[in-house]
Amino acid sequence: MCSRGWPEPDCKRTFMDLSIPHLYPLYALPVLLALLVGMWFPVTGHLRDQQLKRQYYRVQLVTFVSAVLGAKLTFLFGEFLWPLRPLDSWEQVVYSGRSIVGALIFGLLGAELAKPFFRYPLPPNDRFAAQLPFAFAIGRLGCLFSGCCRGTPFESPWSVTYSDGIARHPAPLYEILFQLLAGCVALWLVKKQRLSGCVFSVYLMAYGSFRFFSEFLRETPKPMGSLSGYQWLSILMVVLGGIFYRRNLLRRERDRQTNDLSDPTVATSL
Secondary structure: OOOOOOOHHHHOOOOOOOOOOOOOHHHHHHHHHHHHHHHHOOOOOOOOOHHHHHHHHHHHHHHHHHHHHHHHHHHHHHHHOOOOOOOOOOHHHHHOOOOHHHHHHHHHHHHHHHHHHHOOOOOOOHHHHHHHHHHHHHHHHHHHHHOOOOEOEOOOOOOEEOOOOOEEOOHHHHHHHHHHHHHHHHHHHHHOOOOOOOHHHHHHHHHHHHHHHHHHHEOOOOOEOOEOHHHHHHHHHHHHHHHHHHHHHHHHHHHHHHHHHHOHHHHHHO
């Protein structure tokens, strides 16, 4: 078995191989571009107070570290069922992939734990939530070109074929299309100032639902009640998105009532 859990013949690179172990340029370059897009996107333009900006960047640092850790742990769980099953070797930890599902879940939890610690008072950043789908879409190009996150066998004009010669669902392409659509919707919500503070929660619920059903078209281990580990975590993602969506809606309503009471005109009319 190769480090991604596939039979050895399937591990051969289809388009490019520099003969350097575990270095796949067609995967690494889009992921690097995705990170650059995420860093370039202006997500703090609405923060005028410098103290708030410093607090925000500290929260984001914790979010990033949590997301990286969660992406790795979730991949090990989804592909190898670790820690329920022992790993064959620690190379599977070092050289294996990462999961968007885990990055989102752990990133969310890390951010929520960091906010009170750094005394960051604002709700989730909708601008940050709007750029995430586009970064993920770029990163998935690496999956599509390098042959990871493969779909199940499927014959159609839009099937993809890798080194094993089997026509498959282009699972990464399906996700790219979803992420682009989700990103456009998120940008519209931010521009129209709809669901303020809730855009990330809505994205979590949408992506969790998409990922749950798209996993049936992906070649991932499904030993847990005919579901993959990613599908169970997708359910958790939807639940967390719903919980934080409701919490942020209640917070918006509470803030609105507080603002109404502080307005002399409204207070007099009450």
